[in-house]
Amino acid sequence: MNHAVIVGYARSPFHFAGKGALARIRADDLAAAVVKELLTRTKIEVNDLEDLLLGCAFPEGEQGINVARLIAFIAGLPLTSGAATVNRFCGSSMQAIHNAAGAIALGAGEVFICAGVESMSRVPMMGFNPMPNPALAQQMPGSYMSMGITAENVAKKYAISRLAQEEFAVASHHKSATAQQLGKFTNELVVLGDVAVDGCIRADSSLQALAGLKPAFDQNGVVTAGTSSPLTDGAAACLVVAESYAKKHQLPILARIKSIAISGCSPELMGIGPVEATRKALKRAGLTMADIDIIELNEAFAAQAIACIRDLDLDINKVNLDGGALALGHPLGATGARITGKAAALLVREGKQFALATQCIGGGQGIATILEAVA
Amino acid sequence: MSISKACVIGAGVMGSAIAAHIANAGIPVLLLDIVPPGEGDRSRIAKGAVERLLKTEPAPLMTRAAAKLIEPGNIEDDLHKLKDVGWIVEAVAERLDIKQGLYRKLEAARKRGCIVSSNTSTLPLHMLMEGMPTTLQQDFCITHFFNPPRYMRLLELVAGPLTRPEISTVITNFSDQKLGKVVVLAKDTPGFIANRIGVFWVQAAVKAAHDLGLTVEETDAVMGRPMGAPKSGIFGLIDIIGLDLLPHVDASLRQALPADDMYRTLPADFPLLPKMLADGYIGRKGKGGFYRLNTSDGNKIKESISLKTGEYAVSTPSRLDSVAAAKSGLRILVTHKDRGGKLAWAVLSKTLAYAATLVPQIADSIVDVDLAMKAGFNWKYGPFELIDKLGAAWFAERLAAEKLAVPPLLAVAAGAGGFYKLSGQGLAQLDTNGTHQTLARQSGTLLLSDIKTTSKPLAKNSSASVWDVGDGVACLEFHSKMNTLDPDSLTMLMQALEITKRSMQALVIYNEGENFSAGANIGLALFAANIGMWPTLEQFLEQGQSVMRALKYASFPVVGAPSGLALGGGCEVLLHCSAVQAHAETYMGLVETGVGIVPAWGGCKEMLIRHLPGPRDAKGPMPGIMAAFEQISMAKVSKSAAEAKDMKFLRVTDGITMNRDRLLADAKARVLALVAAGYKPPVPVELRLPGPTARAALGLAIENFSRQGLALPHDVTVSNQLATVLSGGMTDVMDVLEENRIFDLEKQAFMTLLHTVPTLDRMETMLATGKPTRN
DSSP: OOOEEEEEEEEOOOEETTTSTTTTSOHHHHHHHHHHHHHHHHTOOGGGEEEEEEEOSSOOGGGTTTHHHHHHHHHTOOTTSEEEEEOBTBTHHHHHHHHHHHHHHTTSOSEEEEEEEEETTTSOTTOSSOOOOHHHHHHOGGGGOOHHHHHHHHHHHTTOOHHHHHHHHHHHHHHHHHHHHTTTTTTTBOOBTTBOSOSSOOTTOOHHHHHTOOBSSOTTOSOBGGGBOOOEEEEEEEEEEEHHHHHHTTOOOOEEEEEEEEEEOOGGGGGGHHHHHHHHHHHHHTOOGGGOOEEEEOOSBHHHHHHHHHHHTOOGGGBOTTOOHHHHOOOHHHHHHHHHHHHHHHHHHHTOSEEEEEEEETTTEEEEEEEEOOO | OOOSOEEEEOOSHHHHHHHHHHHHTTOOEEEEEOOOSSSSOTTHHHHHHHHHHTTOSSOSSSSGGGGGGEEEEETTTOGGGGGGOSEEEEOOOSOHHHHHHHHHHHHHHSOTTOEEEEOOSSSOHHHHTTTOOHHHHHTEEEEEEOSSTTTOOEEEEEEOTTSOHHHHHHHHHIIIIISOOEEEEOOSSTTTTHHHHHHHHHHHHHHHHHHHTOOHHHHHHHHSGGGTSOTTTTHHHHHHHOGGGHHHHHHHHHHHSOTTOGGGGSOSSOTTHHHHHHTTOOBTTTTBSSEEEEOTTSSOEEEEEOTTTOOEEEOOOOOOHHHHHGGGOHHHHHTOSSHHHHHHHHHHHHHHHHHHHSTTTTOSSHHHHHHHHHHHHOOSSOHHHHHHHHOHHHHHHHHHHTTOOOOHHHHHHHHHTOSEEEETTEEEEEOTTSOEEEOOOOTTOOOHHHHHHHOOOSEEOSSEEEEEOSTTEEEEEEOSGGGEEOHHHHHHHHHHHHHHHHHOSEEEEEOOSSSSBOEEOHHHHHHHHHTTOHHHHHHHHHHHHHHHHHHHTOSSOEEEEOOEEEETHHHHHHHTSSEEEEESSEEEEOOGGGGTOOOOSSHHHHHHHHTSOOTTSOOSSHHHHHHHHHHHHTTOBOSSHHHHHHTTSSOTTSEEESSGGGHHHHHHHHHHHHHHTTOOOOOOOOBOOOTHHHHHHHHHHHHHHHHHTOSOHHHHHHHHHHHHHHHTSSOOTTSOBOHHHHHHHHHHHHHHHHTSHHHHHHHHHHHHHSSOOOO
């Protein structure tokens, strides 16, 4: 079987939607800039490119009309390559990587750009025209449930206190702030004009400040804006190629895709999705959690991240070394490419063997990727 | 000479608010202040002032966008920007040396003929201009704005002996038409007009309250509404102005006034003042003054100070017989035997007599004095109108009987039958020679009150009338309490349409009440619902719907001309007009959900239509529905006519008039222009709505709001009914809906909600307290 390997990872700075530095940039321009820079950095022969697979959670408006193809045009990709927009909500760009791995395994192409983008400033969550099926909405309220409420449900079911969530969020901000200070994001960031650094990290985040926030989704609840990932603008991209291709062209391999998995769960508890997805992926890789050295677990909400850590019995010291989405932000379509690319980069940086990237998905799913260092 | 760009120098409270109001008029304005010592942005004072403007309440700016017309800067780096400025307003500290220093600086920077004016309230023009170059003196005047400049209509204009006459004309026209001001020509005398009389009034009342032993509440109750002044009265007004300013105002008047001026007979202060200032009780801008809110135990309790002991206690409303009796007339008030009546006489006898000694010393005519007090202190009647209410002859006799001086002008008025008289040409005022001269209105000014004094209505009932305002234009006037709409108002609206169709060209809907209309009369609705008169209610509703339909599709144009509140049913009337010419201070909104119902005279329908996506909006069936839902469910009200455009209560093509007195003339001109352009009624809109799908989407939003604690239990019920209406009911996005179908849905939702107890509770609380209940 042809293995897929990740040979490049780049992302834009992430900024708050609405008030942030990227609010006035269209999603297609944003993603194209990252794609272009990724190609420059990896010095790939662009005519070998098979496909641009781009994750986007709300592919409409400026993110519509198969935006992947339009991004390919803006980025100047060869017209002979293809482009598809992939939608699995928050799992969209990790799914793009899975699609590429599958195609490579089938021998259906050697070089893929797996990217993701979301301008939550310019295309609102739920889209411009939310039009739920009235019968389904009635029979199965979870199908259209607000993400915040699912976080409340998880907090309740797993008895995760507000304080525990706030401690987790503060830790995420402090890890990100430290990483930022030490320049640990420099290699992955694509400078866009005068926007060179991330905009959501709060170095001064404190338990005291978070304790003062009102519940954001349920007046009697425990989830606040401070323990939820912010609405974010951003783009990320990975270069995924066949291992044989990488070796032939002497590309520096960050990691090999060892196994992948998707798993469904109750939509009311969507935040717990990573648990089963991870177990499936581990099993497929023939590994146990003890074998995993690096973990990128998306922090949609502190509550669901903590629930996953507890259920999977993760070693907290291996989780999100440079902080997670609570601090960095969560541009829905871009997050999968970010955490998978980040996990691969961390394997190299930390000199480790196995990494896990996993995330929860609105509607009740989990997605997981296990990566392996290539000697 | 016209003013296409202005500059305000001095970015304090007054200067920045004047700049804001010039920006409200759509005129770009430089706002300059000094360069403060130390490091940092050299224009940070003016920049900070612009930021503050956006946070100040009541808002000095009519829209946030207006702030972009204000360009902040400083007087060291930015004077070269004055080259295309037509008017410089100086609003710096009240110090002669500072002002004159600035004027000298401006001489080199301003373009030839650029008007320079000072907003001084205490320094006379002749002192400001002493030793100044003639070129400046020719272009200089005083423009005294009142605080807050957006809302207080008075502008006192003082010209000097060398001021070019056209300067007064340009400032008058600009301030009248662009800034909406009542411009009064004042003489170069201390306190000009309004402060000269207003401060006298305040000081006289403070003294009388102490002499006669009235509480602050009693004093304010007597000096407020019964004499036509704002209900803040005297002590409430001092709290607003600031107790700390009182000594300065007094001192500046006292040192400038002639030795025999009546003001000198009043004490400079009162026993409590030093202690109140020392304790920090400087008024509303501090921790309180004569009144304060005590929040020490978590509740907000209104307290007032005892003028005798200086101690605060829970504020108790006044219960003076004289205040109640004042409804029968001002003379009843001032002759009443209780201490309220005595206070009223003591204060008004002095204040009105004082005013009568001041013409022509401070103003050329009595009407200018009356205008200044009405526009500068929000009095309903000026001093000479108040004397006429008492009876000029009666007042003169009473003064004489009490051995008080009778001012010569008052004696003349007593002999001539009063200060004002109605003649065949309208209202006439007494001139200083003792003859009555017909009042000439500014061209472009048309007042219904003038028309009403000289003509009879074409039709009339207890809630509304129809007038002929000339040139084939009829005018429907609401005149019920708060101009709420009842079956009589609707009947008269229908009749106005019939009369116009029969014998006129066009109709305007306009009145000169404080508010265009506070909405449908919910007292009637509540009464009918309480005794189960459902058919009556349904009839009232259907009457409204058919009148709105007739209004919208009339064969002639109808222009609505609101000022003040246009809420609920009042807003719906305007939504169905061919066009609207709104006063800048118009506050529109569909606020029905506050009393537990939904707009049902086509308000939902019209907002669905208004929110249909335009070329620059997101496409699809939902954005418009969601925008209308948000606006109506949250009962949003515009804070100006300009904001009503942003909110789509007004169309982009609708007009805005800055000057209240020009509104009827502008509305009439607009409706006649529609006639001239060959008016055709609108083509009915066909709506495509997603029905249950949209209902489900809005239902999810309502549920989330409820869980977040942003919607009360009955809000959920009302919002769900609203959601059903705005979704189009049981329709499908492939179906085409006619407007009448939305009328039906509105009616269904309205009747359903009226059958719920919490809705009736909301109405009852609103009627009792004027505030929405939370249930």
